[in-house]
Amino acid sequence: MKLRNLIWKELWQRPTSLMTSLAAVALGVTALVAIQSITVFSEKKIAGDMRSLGANVLVLPPGVTLQDYYSADMHGQTMPEEYVTQLALARMAGVENLAPKLCVAAEVNSIPVTLTGILPRSEFEAKSAWQGMSFLSNPVGTDRGCCTKPVTDTSGETDLTSLATQRTVQDLGRNELILGADIAVQLGAGAGAELSLLGESFQVLTVLPPTGTIDDGRLFTHLHSVQRLSDSGPVVNVIEIMACCEDAAGSLITDLSQELPDTRIVTIAQVVEAQVAVNGLMSRLSWVFFGILLLVAGASIASVMYANVAERRREIGTLMALGASPGYVTKMFLGKAIILGIAGGGLGFVAGTVLAMVLGPQLVGVSVLPMPYLCGVGVATATLIAVGASYLPARRASRLDPCLCFNEG
Protein backbone atom coordinates (compact mmCIF):
# COMPACT_ATOMS: atom_id res chain seq x y z
CA MET A 1 0.00 0.00 0.00
CA LYS A 2 1.26 3.41 -1.00
CA LEU A 3 0.26 6.88 0.10
CA ARG A 4 -1.86 7.30 -3.03
CA ASN A 5 -3.81 4.12 -2.16
CA LEU A 6 -4.43 5.49 1.31
CA ILE A 7 -5.70 8.79 -0.13
CA TRP A 8 -7.84 7.09 -2.75
CA LYS A 9 -9.44 4.68 -0.27
CA GLU A 10 -10.20 7.46 2.18
CA LEU A 11 -11.71 9.55 -0.60
CA TRP A 12 -14.08 6.76 -1.57
CA GLN A 13 -14.89 6.12 2.06
CA ARG A 14 -16.27 9.63 2.50
CA PRO A 15 -17.44 10.68 -0.96
CA THR A 16 -20.51 12.65 0.04
CA SER A 17 -18.64 15.26 2.05
CA LEU A 18 -16.57 16.12 -0.97
CA MET A 19 -19.36 16.12 -3.53
CA THR A 20 -20.27 19.74 -2.81
CA SER A 21 -16.68 20.86 -3.25
CA LEU A 22 -16.31 18.78 -6.38
CA ALA A 23 -19.54 20.26 -7.76
CA ALA A 24 -18.37 23.80 -7.00
CA VAL A 25 -15.01 23.22 -8.69
CA ALA A 26 -16.69 21.58 -11.66
CA LEU A 27 -19.24 24.41 -11.93
CA GLY A 28 -16.51 27.03 -12.04
CA VAL A 29 -14.69 25.21 -14.81
CA THR A 30 -17.98 24.48 -16.59
CA ALA A 31 -18.84 28.19 -16.69
CA LEU A 32 -15.40 29.08 -18.02
CA VAL A 33 -15.31 26.36 -20.65
CA ALA A 34 -18.89 26.86 -21.85
CA ILE A 35 -18.70 30.63 -22.19
CA GLN A 36 -15.18 30.69 -23.58
CA SER A 37 -16.03 28.01 -26.14
CA ILE A 38 -19.14 29.84 -27.30
CA THR A 39 -17.27 33.16 -27.39
CA VAL A 40 -14.35 31.82 -29.39
CA PHE A 41 -16.55 30.06 -31.91
CA SER A 42 -18.84 33.10 -32.08
CA GLU A 43 -15.82 35.25 -32.96
CA LYS A 44 -14.85 32.78 -35.64
CA LYS A 45 -18.37 32.92 -36.99
CA ILE A 46 -18.31 36.72 -37.11
CA ALA A 47 -15.05 36.58 -39.03
CA GLY A 48 -16.62 34.05 -41.38
CA ASP A 49 -19.76 36.14 -41.75
CA MET A 50 -17.71 39.19 -42.56
CA ARG A 51 -15.82 37.16 -45.11
CA SER A 52 -19.02 36.04 -46.80
CA LEU A 53 -20.60 39.45 -46.49
CA GLY A 54 -17.83 41.02 -48.54
CA ALA A 55 -18.20 44.77 -48.23
CA ASN A 56 -18.56 46.02 -44.72
CA VAL A 57 -18.13 49.76 -45.38
CA LEU A 58 -19.97 51.76 -47.98
CA VAL A 59 -19.09 55.17 -49.37
CA LEU A 60 -22.31 56.75 -50.65
CA PRO A 61 -23.24 60.14 -52.02
CA PRO A 62 -24.57 62.49 -49.33
CA GLY A 63 -28.22 61.96 -48.54
CA VAL A 64 -28.29 58.28 -49.50
CA THR A 65 -29.11 55.98 -46.63
CA LEU A 66 -28.09 52.41 -46.02
CA GLN A 67 -31.72 51.47 -46.48
CA ASP A 68 -31.77 53.16 -49.89
CA TYR A 69 -28.72 51.21 -50.88
CA TYR A 70 -29.96 47.83 -49.80
CA SER A 71 -33.56 48.27 -50.89
CA ALA A 72 -32.98 49.39 -54.47
CA ASP A 73 -29.47 50.63 -55.07
CA MET A 74 -31.07 52.82 -57.67
CA HIS A 75 -31.13 56.05 -55.73
CA GLY A 76 -29.82 57.97 -58.75
CA GLN A 77 -27.31 60.01 -56.85
CA THR A 78 -23.67 59.84 -57.83
CA MET A 79 -20.22 60.94 -56.79
CA PRO A 80 -16.96 61.30 -58.75
CA GLU A 81 -15.14 58.14 -59.72
CA GLU A 82 -11.87 59.81 -58.74
CA TYR A 83 -12.83 59.14 -55.12
CA VAL A 84 -11.88 55.53 -55.80
CA THR A 85 -8.38 56.51 -56.84
CA GLN A 86 -8.18 58.88 -53.90
CA LEU A 87 -9.03 56.09 -51.49
CA ALA A 88 -6.62 53.68 -53.11
CA LEU A 89 -3.79 56.19 -52.93
CA ALA A 90 -4.57 57.02 -49.31
CA ARG A 91 -3.46 53.50 -48.43
CA MET A 92 -5.57 53.41 -45.28
CA ALA A 93 -4.80 50.67 -42.83
CA GLY A 94 -7.60 48.16 -42.83
CA VAL A 95 -8.82 48.68 -46.40
CA GLU A 96 -8.52 45.38 -48.21
CA ASN A 97 -10.50 45.99 -51.34
CA LEU A 98 -12.44 48.68 -53.17
CA ALA A 99 -15.44 48.05 -55.40
CA PRO A 100 -16.96 51.12 -57.08
CA LYS A 101 -20.34 50.65 -58.74
CA LEU A 102 -22.72 52.52 -60.93
CA CYS A 103 -26.24 51.14 -61.37
CA VAL A 104 -28.50 52.15 -64.20
CA ALA A 105 -31.82 50.85 -65.48
CA ALA A 106 -31.81 49.05 -68.82
CA GLU A 107 -33.79 46.52 -70.82
CA VAL A 108 -32.90 43.20 -72.41
CA ASN A 109 -35.46 41.86 -74.84
CA SER A 110 -38.00 44.23 -73.27
CA ILE A 111 -37.24 42.83 -69.83
CA PRO A 112 -36.28 45.61 -67.38
CA VAL A 113 -32.92 44.92 -65.73
CA THR A 114 -30.45 46.66 -63.44
CA LEU A 115 -27.11 47.09 -65.11
CA THR A 116 -24.29 47.51 -62.65
CA GLY A 117 -20.93 48.82 -63.67
CA ILE A 118 -17.99 47.44 -61.75
CA LEU A 119 -14.30 48.21 -61.94
CA PRO A 120 -12.11 45.10 -62.31
CA ARG A 121 -8.91 44.98 -60.30
CA SER A 122 -6.88 45.09 -63.50
CA GLU A 123 -7.96 48.74 -63.79
CA PHE A 124 -6.44 49.52 -60.38
CA GLU A 125 -3.26 47.76 -61.30
CA ALA A 126 -3.03 49.60 -64.65
CA LYS A 127 -3.57 52.90 -62.89
CA SER A 128 -0.96 52.23 -60.24
CA ALA A 129 1.54 51.15 -62.92
CA TRP A 130 0.74 54.29 -64.87
CA GLN A 131 1.41 56.34 -61.75
CA GLY A 132 4.62 54.46 -60.98
CA MET A 133 3.19 52.80 -57.86
CA SER A 134 3.24 49.14 -57.18
CA PHE A 135 1.30 48.73 -54.01
CA LEU A 136 -2.03 48.42 -55.72
CA SER A 137 -0.93 45.20 -57.28
CA ASN A 138 -1.27 43.83 -53.79
CA PRO A 139 -4.63 43.66 -52.09
CA VAL A 140 -5.39 47.22 -51.17
CA GLY A 141 -4.17 48.13 -47.74
CA THR A 142 -3.05 44.66 -46.69
CA ASP A 143 0.59 45.57 -47.25
CA ARG A 144 0.22 47.59 -44.07
CA GLY A 145 -0.13 44.37 -42.11
CA CYS A 146 -3.19 45.55 -40.23
CA CYS A 147 -5.51 42.64 -40.72
CA THR A 148 -5.25 39.88 -38.20
CA LYS A 149 -8.55 38.55 -39.48
CA PRO A 150 -8.80 39.36 -43.20
CA VAL A 151 -12.33 39.58 -44.48
CA THR A 152 -11.47 38.81 -48.09
CA ASP A 153 -9.44 36.24 -49.82
CA THR A 154 -8.17 37.72 -53.04
CA SER A 155 -6.44 34.57 -54.13
CA GLY A 156 -9.53 33.45 -56.00
CA GLU A 157 -10.26 36.62 -57.93
CA THR A 158 -9.30 35.19 -61.26
CA ASP A 159 -12.46 33.16 -60.87
CA LEU A 160 -15.26 35.36 -62.18
CA THR A 161 -17.74 33.97 -59.68
CA SER A 162 -15.63 35.55 -56.94
CA LEU A 163 -17.68 38.69 -57.66
CA ALA A 164 -20.45 37.09 -55.64
CA THR A 165 -18.38 37.05 -52.48
CA GLN A 166 -15.35 39.25 -53.01
CA ARG A 167 -17.19 42.09 -54.74
CA THR A 168 -14.53 42.41 -57.44
CA VAL A 169 -13.15 40.45 -60.35
CA GLN A 170 -9.66 40.55 -61.76
CA ASP A 171 -10.51 41.18 -65.44
CA LEU A 172 -13.65 42.30 -67.23
CA GLY A 173 -13.78 43.51 -70.84
CA ARG A 174 -15.73 46.57 -71.94
CA ASN A 175 -18.36 44.43 -73.65
CA GLU A 176 -18.46 41.52 -71.31
CA LEU A 177 -21.29 40.67 -68.92
CA ILE A 178 -21.64 38.69 -65.74
CA LEU A 179 -25.18 37.66 -64.87
CA GLY A 180 -26.79 37.21 -61.49
CA ALA A 181 -28.34 33.79 -60.95
CA ASP A 182 -31.99 34.90 -61.10
CA ILE A 183 -31.69 37.22 -64.08
CA ALA A 184 -29.80 34.55 -66.01
CA VAL A 185 -32.77 32.23 -65.55
CA GLN A 186 -35.21 34.99 -66.42
CA LEU A 187 -33.32 35.87 -69.60
CA GLY A 188 -32.59 32.25 -70.42
CA ALA A 189 -28.96 33.22 -70.96
CA GLY A 190 -25.78 31.46 -69.96
CA ALA A 191 -22.06 31.75 -70.50
CA GLY A 192 -21.27 32.65 -74.13
CA ALA A 193 -24.68 34.17 -74.86
CA GLU A 194 -24.92 37.50 -76.68
CA LEU A 195 -27.20 40.15 -75.15
CA SER A 196 -28.09 43.58 -76.44
CA LEU A 197 -27.97 46.34 -73.83
CA LEU A 198 -28.42 50.08 -74.31
CA GLY A 199 -27.77 49.61 -78.00
CA GLU A 200 -24.59 47.60 -77.70
CA SER A 201 -23.91 43.90 -77.83
CA PHE A 202 -22.41 42.17 -74.77
CA GLN A 203 -21.11 38.65 -74.33
CA VAL A 204 -21.99 36.74 -71.16
CA LEU A 205 -18.81 35.53 -69.44
CA THR A 206 -20.40 33.62 -66.60
CA VAL A 207 -23.40 33.31 -64.33
CA LEU A 208 -22.86 33.96 -60.63
CA PRO A 209 -23.94 31.40 -58.06
CA PRO A 210 -27.07 32.39 -56.10
CA THR A 211 -26.30 34.74 -53.21
CA GLY A 212 -29.78 35.45 -51.89
CA THR A 213 -29.18 39.18 -52.38
CA ILE A 214 -30.29 41.76 -54.95
CA ASP A 215 -27.13 40.87 -56.89
CA ASP A 216 -28.98 37.77 -58.14
CA GLY A 217 -31.17 40.04 -60.27
CA ARG A 218 -28.38 42.15 -61.78
CA LEU A 219 -26.17 42.25 -64.80
CA PHE A 220 -22.59 43.32 -64.25
CA THR A 221 -20.33 44.88 -66.81
CA HIS A 222 -17.38 47.24 -66.90
CA LEU A 223 -17.97 50.49 -65.01
CA HIS A 224 -16.71 52.62 -67.85
CA SER A 225 -19.10 50.96 -70.31
CA VAL A 226 -22.03 51.80 -68.05
CA GLN A 227 -20.80 55.36 -67.63
CA ARG A 228 -20.48 55.76 -71.42
CA LEU A 229 -23.76 54.13 -72.35
CA SER A 230 -25.75 55.99 -69.67
CA ASP A 231 -24.04 59.33 -70.42
CA SER A 232 -23.51 59.75 -66.69
CA GLY A 233 -19.83 60.67 -66.94
CA PRO A 234 -17.05 59.46 -64.61
CA VAL A 235 -19.25 58.89 -61.61
CA VAL A 236 -20.28 56.04 -59.35
CA ASN A 237 -23.27 55.33 -57.09
CA VAL A 238 -21.33 53.64 -54.34
CA ILE A 239 -17.88 52.50 -53.37
CA GLU A 240 -18.00 49.25 -51.45
CA ILE A 241 -15.04 48.79 -49.19
CA MET A 242 -13.90 45.45 -47.86
CA ALA A 243 -12.26 46.34 -44.56
CA CYS A 244 -10.69 44.35 -41.79
CA CYS A 245 -13.21 43.50 -39.10
CA GLU A 246 -11.02 45.07 -36.43
CA ASP A 247 -10.53 48.30 -38.34
CA ALA A 248 -14.13 48.52 -39.47
CA ALA A 249 -14.95 48.76 -35.80
CA GLY A 250 -12.08 51.11 -35.13
CA SER A 251 -10.55 54.21 -36.64
CA LEU A 252 -11.14 53.46 -40.32
CA ILE A 253 -14.51 55.18 -40.48
CA THR A 254 -13.05 58.38 -39.09
CA ASP A 255 -10.19 58.19 -41.56
CA LEU A 256 -12.59 57.66 -44.47
CA SER A 257 -14.77 60.58 -43.42
CA GLN A 258 -11.72 62.84 -43.28
CA GLU A 259 -10.53 61.62 -46.68
CA LEU A 260 -13.92 62.03 -48.37
CA PRO A 261 -15.77 64.70 -46.44
CA ASP A 262 -18.46 65.13 -49.16
CA THR A 263 -19.66 61.56 -48.90
CA ARG A 264 -21.68 59.50 -46.52
CA ILE A 265 -19.73 56.70 -44.91
CA VAL A 266 -22.05 53.91 -43.92
CA THR A 267 -20.76 50.91 -42.07
CA ILE A 268 -21.86 47.88 -40.20
CA ALA A 269 -19.27 48.86 -37.64
CA GLN A 270 -21.99 49.24 -35.05
CA VAL A 271 -22.99 45.64 -35.59
CA VAL A 272 -19.38 44.55 -35.47
CA GLU A 273 -18.73 46.68 -32.43
CA ALA A 274 -21.79 45.34 -30.64
CA GLN A 275 -20.92 41.74 -31.42
CA VAL A 276 -17.28 42.20 -30.54
CA ALA A 277 -18.33 43.95 -27.34
CA VAL A 278 -20.75 41.16 -26.46
CA ASN A 279 -18.05 38.58 -27.09
CA GLY A 280 -15.58 40.55 -25.02
CA LEU A 281 -18.10 40.90 -22.24
CA MET A 282 -18.90 37.18 -22.34
CA SER A 283 -15.24 36.34 -22.28
CA ARG A 284 -14.57 38.62 -19.32
CA LEU A 285 -17.71 37.42 -17.55
CA SER A 286 -16.62 33.82 -17.97
CA TRP A 287 -13.43 34.62 -16.08
CA VAL A 288 -15.43 36.46 -13.43
CA PHE A 289 -17.80 33.49 -13.02
CA PHE A 290 -14.81 31.18 -13.01
CA GLY A 291 -13.13 33.24 -10.32
CA ILE A 292 -16.24 33.56 -8.15
CA LEU A 293 -17.19 29.91 -8.43
CA LEU A 294 -13.65 28.79 -7.77
CA LEU A 295 -13.50 31.03 -4.70
CA VAL A 296 -16.73 29.41 -3.52
CA ALA A 297 -15.22 26.04 -4.34
CA GLY A 298 -12.06 26.97 -2.46
CA ALA A 299 -14.05 28.00 0.60
CA SER A 300 -16.07 24.81 0.36
CA ILE A 301 -12.95 22.67 0.04
CA ALA A 302 -11.30 24.42 2.96
CA SER A 303 -14.41 23.89 5.06
CA VAL A 304 -14.68 20.23 4.11
CA MET A 305 -10.98 19.69 4.73
CA TYR A 306 -11.13 21.30 8.16
CA ALA A 307 -14.11 19.09 9.00
CA ASN A 308 -12.19 16.10 7.67
CA VAL A 309 -9.21 16.93 9.86
CA ALA A 310 -11.46 17.26 12.92
CA GLU A 311 -13.21 13.99 12.07
CA ARG A 312 -9.91 12.14 11.65
CA ARG A 313 -8.04 13.50 14.65
CA ARG A 314 -7.62 10.14 16.31
CA GLU A 315 -6.78 8.42 13.03
CA ILE A 316 -4.11 11.02 12.29
CA GLY A 317 -2.80 10.78 15.84
CA THR A 318 -2.57 7.02 15.46
CA LEU A 319 -0.73 7.31 12.15
CA MET A 320 1.73 9.72 13.77
CA ALA A 321 2.17 7.36 16.71
CA LEU A 322 2.91 4.60 14.22
CA GLY A 323 5.60 6.73 12.61
CA ALA A 324 3.91 9.02 10.09
CA SER A 325 5.79 12.31 9.80
CA PRO A 326 4.03 15.69 9.64
CA GLY A 327 5.06 15.84 5.97
CA TYR A 328 3.35 12.52 5.31
CA VAL A 329 0.14 13.79 6.92
CA THR A 330 0.32 17.00 4.88
CA LYS A 331 0.72 14.96 1.71
CA MET A 332 -2.36 12.90 2.64
CA PHE A 333 -4.54 16.00 2.54
CA LEU A 334 -2.86 17.80 -0.34
CA GLY A 335 -2.99 14.59 -2.37
CA LYS A 336 -6.72 14.50 -1.83
CA ALA A 337 -6.94 18.14 -2.93
CA ILE A 338 -5.02 17.35 -6.12
CA ILE A 339 -7.42 14.52 -6.95
CA LEU A 340 -10.33 16.85 -6.25
CA GLY A 341 -8.88 19.57 -8.48
CA ILE A 342 -8.13 17.22 -11.36
CA ALA A 343 -11.51 15.50 -11.11
CA GLY A 344 -13.41 18.78 -10.76
CA GLY A 345 -11.47 20.40 -13.57
CA GLY A 346 -11.93 17.41 -15.86
CA LEU A 347 -15.62 17.08 -15.09
CA GLY A 348 -16.08 20.81 -15.56
CA PHE A 349 -14.32 20.70 -18.92
CA VAL A 350 -16.53 17.86 -20.15
CA ALA A 351 -19.71 19.47 -18.80
CA GLY A 352 -18.78 22.91 -20.13
CA THR A 353 -17.92 21.56 -23.56
CA VAL A 354 -21.16 19.58 -23.79
CA LEU A 355 -23.10 22.64 -22.59
CA ALA A 356 -21.41 24.84 -25.18
CA MET A 357 -22.05 22.31 -27.93
CA VAL A 358 -25.73 22.19 -26.98
CA LEU A 359 -26.29 25.89 -26.27
CA GLY A 360 -23.94 27.36 -28.89
CA PRO A 361 -26.22 26.62 -31.88
CA GLN A 362 -29.31 27.66 -29.93
CA LEU A 363 -28.06 30.89 -28.39
CA VAL A 364 -25.76 32.40 -30.98
CA GLY A 365 -26.10 30.03 -33.91
CA VAL A 366 -22.58 28.68 -33.79
CA SER A 367 -21.34 25.12 -33.77
CA VAL A 368 -18.88 24.54 -30.95
CA LEU A 369 -16.09 21.98 -30.85
CA PRO A 370 -13.99 20.96 -27.82
CA MET A 371 -11.11 23.30 -27.05
CA PRO A 372 -8.40 21.16 -25.43
CA TYR A 373 -6.42 24.12 -24.07
CA LEU A 374 -9.39 24.99 -21.85
CA CYS A 375 -9.05 21.53 -20.27
CA GLY A 376 -5.50 22.41 -19.28
CA VAL A 377 -6.50 25.83 -17.98
CA GLY A 378 -9.49 24.43 -16.07
CA VAL A 379 -7.70 21.48 -14.51
CA ALA A 380 -4.58 23.47 -13.59
CA THR A 381 -6.53 26.32 -12.02
CA ALA A 382 -8.95 24.03 -10.21
CA THR A 383 -6.04 22.00 -8.84
CA LEU A 384 -4.22 25.12 -7.69
CA ILE A 385 -7.36 26.38 -5.93
CA ALA A 386 -8.01 23.00 -4.32
CA VAL A 387 -4.43 22.68 -3.09
CA GLY A 388 -4.39 26.30 -1.90
CA ALA A 389 -7.66 25.85 -0.03
CA SER A 390 -6.42 22.62 1.56
CA TYR A 391 -3.05 23.94 2.63
CA LEU A 392 -4.09 25.34 6.00
CA PRO A 393 -6.24 22.32 6.96
CA ALA A 394 -3.37 20.05 5.90
CA ARG A 395 -0.96 22.05 8.00
CA ARG A 396 -3.32 21.85 10.95
CA ALA A 397 -3.52 18.07 10.52
CA SER A 398 0.25 17.78 10.41
CA ARG A 399 0.50 19.67 13.69
CA LEU A 400 -1.99 17.52 15.56
CA ASP A 401 -0.83 16.04 18.82
CA PRO A 402 -0.07 12.35 18.29
CA CYS A 403 -1.24 11.75 21.87
CA LEU A 404 -4.77 11.98 20.41
CA CYS A 405 -4.35 8.30 19.69
CA PHE A 406 -4.77 7.54 23.37
CA ASN A 407 -7.97 7.47 25.31
CA GLU A 408 -8.43 10.38 27.64
CA GLY A 409 -7.34 9.45 31.15
Place this chain on the structure above:
Amino acid sequence: MFQLNNVTKVYECRRQTVKALNETSVSIGDNEFIAVVGPSGSGKTTLLSLLGGMMAPTSGDVLFRGASLYDLSLAERTKLRLSSLGFVFQSFNLVPWLSAVENVQVPLSLAGESVASQQQRAGELLSRVGLSDRLSHRPSELSQGQQQRVALARTLANDPQVILADEPTGNLDPDSREQVMNLLAEFHSEGRSIVMVTHDQFAAQYAQRPLNLVDGTIVDSRDVSSAA
Protein backbone atom coordinates in the same frame (compact mmCIF):
# COMPACT_ATOMS: atom_id res chain seq x y z
CA MET B 1 15.79 0.72 28.03
CA PHE B 2 13.94 3.73 29.49
CA GLN B 3 15.08 5.99 32.28
CA LEU B 4 12.88 8.77 33.65
CA ASN B 5 14.73 11.28 35.80
CA ASN B 6 12.65 13.67 37.92
CA VAL B 7 10.07 13.99 35.23
CA THR B 8 7.29 16.48 35.79
CA LYS B 9 4.48 17.11 33.38
CA VAL B 10 2.15 20.01 33.97
CA TYR B 11 -0.92 20.72 31.84
CA GLU B 12 -2.39 24.16 31.65
CA CYS B 13 -6.08 24.34 30.94
CA ARG B 14 -8.37 27.32 31.39
CA ARG B 15 -5.74 29.13 33.46
CA GLN B 16 -5.50 26.16 35.79
CA THR B 17 -2.50 23.91 36.08
CA VAL B 18 -2.75 20.18 36.52
CA LYS B 19 0.33 18.22 37.49
CA ALA B 20 0.01 14.86 35.72
CA LEU B 21 3.48 13.63 36.72
CA ASN B 22 5.33 14.95 39.70
CA GLU B 23 9.11 14.57 39.95
CA THR B 24 8.84 10.99 38.82
CA SER B 25 11.88 8.80 38.36
CA VAL B 26 11.75 5.25 37.17
CA SER B 27 13.92 2.82 35.24
CA ILE B 28 12.56 0.27 32.78
CA GLY B 29 15.02 -2.38 31.71
CA ASP B 30 15.36 -4.46 28.55
CA ASN B 31 12.75 -7.21 28.14
CA GLU B 32 10.71 -6.07 31.09
CA PHE B 33 6.95 -6.47 31.18
CA ILE B 34 5.59 -3.64 33.26
CA ALA B 35 2.02 -2.90 34.21
CA VAL B 36 1.29 0.70 35.11
CA VAL B 37 -1.76 0.72 37.30
CA GLY B 38 -3.61 3.44 39.07
CA PRO B 39 -6.88 5.30 39.23
CA SER B 40 -8.23 7.44 36.38
CA GLY B 41 -6.43 10.75 36.08
CA SER B 42 -3.36 9.48 37.87
CA GLY B 43 -1.12 10.20 34.86
CA LYS B 44 -0.91 6.76 33.26
CA THR B 45 -1.54 7.94 29.69
CA THR B 46 0.79 10.90 30.23
CA LEU B 47 3.53 8.46 31.19
CA LEU B 48 2.87 6.39 28.06
CA SER B 49 2.94 9.52 25.87
CA LEU B 50 6.26 10.58 27.39
CA LEU B 51 7.75 7.14 26.79
CA GLY B 52 6.41 7.18 23.23
CA GLY B 53 8.24 10.39 22.41
CA MET B 54 5.01 12.17 21.75
CA MET B 55 4.89 14.62 24.62
CA ALA B 56 7.83 16.51 26.07
CA PRO B 57 8.00 16.70 29.85
CA THR B 58 7.73 20.07 31.57
CA SER B 59 10.94 19.23 33.39
CA GLY B 60 13.23 16.25 33.83
CA ASP B 61 14.70 13.82 31.31
CA VAL B 62 13.33 10.83 29.47
CA LEU B 63 16.20 8.65 28.30
CA PHE B 64 15.85 5.85 25.76
CA ARG B 65 18.89 3.63 25.53
CA GLY B 66 20.89 6.31 27.31
CA ALA B 67 19.96 9.15 24.97
CA SER B 68 17.60 11.95 25.89
CA LEU B 69 14.45 11.34 23.89
CA TYR B 70 13.39 14.96 23.79
CA ASP B 71 16.78 16.21 22.68
CA LEU B 72 16.03 14.43 19.43
CA SER B 73 14.30 16.37 16.66
CA LEU B 74 10.65 15.72 15.84
CA ALA B 75 11.68 13.85 12.71
CA GLU B 76 14.16 11.68 14.67
CA ARG B 77 11.52 10.82 17.26
CA THR B 78 9.09 9.97 14.45
CA LYS B 79 11.67 7.60 12.97
CA LEU B 80 12.34 6.12 16.39
CA ARG B 81 8.65 5.34 16.87
CA LEU B 82 8.51 3.81 13.43
CA SER B 83 11.49 1.53 13.99
CA SER B 84 11.59 0.78 17.72
CA LEU B 85 8.23 1.44 19.37
CA GLY B 86 4.91 -0.30 18.92
CA PHE B 87 1.58 0.87 20.26
CA VAL B 88 -1.54 -0.96 21.36
CA PHE B 89 -4.66 1.04 22.15
CA GLN B 90 -7.77 0.39 24.20
CA SER B 91 -10.08 1.14 21.29
CA PHE B 92 -7.71 -0.49 18.79
CA ASN B 93 -7.42 2.63 16.60
CA LEU B 94 -7.64 0.70 13.38
CA VAL B 95 -8.30 2.75 10.25
CA PRO B 96 -11.98 1.90 9.66
CA TRP B 97 -11.89 2.09 5.86
CA LEU B 98 -8.90 -0.20 5.48
CA SER B 99 -9.04 -3.98 5.59
CA ALA B 100 -7.24 -5.98 8.27
CA VAL B 101 -4.26 -6.65 6.04
CA GLU B 102 -4.12 -3.01 4.93
CA ASN B 103 -4.15 -1.85 8.53
CA VAL B 104 -1.16 -4.03 9.25
CA GLN B 105 0.51 -2.69 6.11
CA VAL B 106 0.35 0.91 7.35
CA PRO B 107 3.57 0.89 9.46
CA LEU B 108 5.33 -1.10 6.74
CA SER B 109 4.24 1.47 4.16
CA LEU B 110 5.49 4.27 6.40
CA ALA B 111 8.82 2.44 6.62
CA GLY B 112 9.03 2.38 2.82
CA GLU B 113 8.61 -1.35 2.32
CA SER B 114 7.59 -2.52 -1.14
CA VAL B 115 3.94 -3.41 -1.65
CA ALA B 116 4.75 -7.11 -2.13
CA SER B 117 6.84 -7.19 1.02
CA GLN B 118 4.10 -5.36 2.94
CA GLN B 119 1.46 -7.84 1.86
CA GLN B 120 3.59 -10.85 2.69
CA ARG B 121 4.61 -9.57 6.11
CA ALA B 122 1.08 -8.40 6.99
CA GLY B 123 -0.34 -11.78 5.98
CA GLU B 124 2.20 -13.60 8.14
CA LEU B 125 1.47 -11.43 11.16
CA LEU B 126 -2.28 -11.84 10.82
CA SER B 127 -1.79 -15.60 10.57
CA ARG B 128 0.26 -15.45 13.73
CA VAL B 129 -2.61 -13.80 15.64
CA GLY B 130 -5.06 -16.31 14.19
CA LEU B 131 -6.71 -14.11 11.58
CA SER B 132 -5.47 -15.58 8.32
CA ASP B 133 -9.10 -15.95 7.23
CA ARG B 134 -9.93 -12.31 7.94
CA LEU B 135 -7.34 -10.54 5.79
CA SER B 136 -9.78 -8.57 3.69
CA HIS B 137 -12.28 -7.85 6.44
CA ARG B 138 -12.76 -4.30 7.57
CA PRO B 139 -12.67 -3.52 11.31
CA SER B 140 -16.45 -3.13 11.37
CA GLU B 141 -16.71 -6.72 10.15
CA LEU B 142 -14.57 -8.06 13.00
CA SER B 143 -15.31 -8.66 16.66
CA GLN B 144 -13.57 -6.46 19.18
CA GLY B 145 -11.19 -9.24 20.13
CA GLN B 146 -10.33 -9.76 16.47
CA GLN B 147 -9.82 -6.04 16.01
CA GLN B 148 -7.38 -5.96 18.92
CA ARG B 149 -5.51 -8.89 17.42
CA VAL B 150 -5.26 -6.98 14.12
CA ALA B 151 -3.89 -4.07 16.16
CA LEU B 152 -1.34 -6.42 17.78
CA ALA B 153 -0.27 -7.63 14.34
CA ARG B 154 0.10 -4.02 13.26
CA THR B 155 2.21 -3.35 16.37
CA LEU B 156 4.62 -6.09 15.37
CA ALA B 157 4.87 -4.97 11.75
CA ASN B 158 8.21 -3.19 12.07
CA ASP B 159 9.45 -5.57 14.78
CA PRO B 160 9.72 -3.01 17.61
CA GLN B 161 11.81 -3.62 20.73
CA VAL B 162 9.27 -1.88 22.93
CA ILE B 163 5.50 -2.16 22.99
CA LEU B 164 3.53 0.56 24.74
CA ALA B 165 0.01 -0.65 25.45
CA ASP B 166 -2.80 1.58 26.68
CA GLU B 167 -5.55 -0.45 28.35
CA PRO B 168 -5.25 -3.24 25.75
CA THR B 169 -8.00 -5.31 27.38
CA GLY B 170 -10.28 -2.44 28.33
CA ASN B 171 -12.91 -3.13 25.67
CA LEU B 172 -12.66 -6.90 25.50
CA ASP B 173 -14.70 -9.81 26.74
CA PRO B 174 -12.93 -12.34 29.02
CA ASP B 175 -12.02 -14.77 26.23
CA SER B 176 -10.61 -12.08 24.00
CA ARG B 177 -8.85 -10.52 26.95
CA GLU B 178 -7.01 -13.75 27.62
CA GLN B 179 -6.11 -14.18 23.93
CA VAL B 180 -4.68 -10.69 23.77
CA MET B 181 -2.72 -11.01 27.00
CA ASN B 182 -1.32 -14.36 25.89
CA LEU B 183 -0.15 -12.73 22.67
CA LEU B 184 1.48 -9.87 24.60
CA ALA B 185 3.18 -12.37 26.86
CA GLU B 186 4.42 -14.20 23.76
CA PHE B 187 5.81 -10.96 22.34
CA HIS B 188 7.53 -10.37 25.66
CA SER B 189 9.01 -13.83 25.63
CA GLU B 190 10.59 -12.99 22.29
CA GLY B 191 12.71 -10.35 24.00
CA ARG B 192 10.54 -7.24 23.70
CA SER B 193 9.90 -4.80 26.51
CA ILE B 194 6.27 -4.09 27.26
CA VAL B 195 4.88 -1.16 29.20
CA MET B 196 1.16 -1.65 29.70
CA VAL B 197 -1.21 0.81 31.29
CA THR B 198 -4.20 -1.03 32.73
CA HIS B 199 -7.02 -1.02 35.20
CA ASP B 200 -7.45 -4.70 34.69
CA GLN B 201 -6.05 -6.81 37.50
CA PHE B 202 -6.19 -9.90 35.29
CA ALA B 203 -4.02 -8.17 32.69
CA ALA B 204 -1.72 -6.73 35.33
CA GLN B 205 -0.95 -10.25 36.55
CA TYR B 206 0.86 -10.94 33.27
CA ALA B 207 3.39 -8.22 34.05
CA GLN B 208 6.69 -8.91 35.76
CA ARG B 209 6.53 -5.63 37.58
CA PRO B 210 3.62 -3.38 38.42
CA LEU B 211 4.14 0.37 38.77
CA ASN B 212 1.49 2.06 40.82
CA LEU B 213 0.84 5.58 39.73
CA VAL B 214 -0.82 7.70 42.34
CA ASP B 215 -1.34 11.45 41.86
CA GLY B 216 1.47 11.62 39.36
CA THR B 217 3.96 9.76 41.44
CA ILE B 218 5.18 6.23 40.70
CA VAL B 219 5.31 3.68 43.45
CA ASP B 220 7.44 0.78 42.30
CA SER B 221 5.86 -2.41 43.69
CA ARG B 222 8.50 -4.96 43.01
CA ASP B 223 6.96 -7.26 45.56
CA VAL B 224 4.04 -8.04 43.21
CA SER B 225 4.84 -11.32 41.64
CA SER B 226 4.55 -11.95 37.94
CA ALA B 227 1.70 -14.10 36.78
CA ALA B 228 3.09 -14.48 33.31
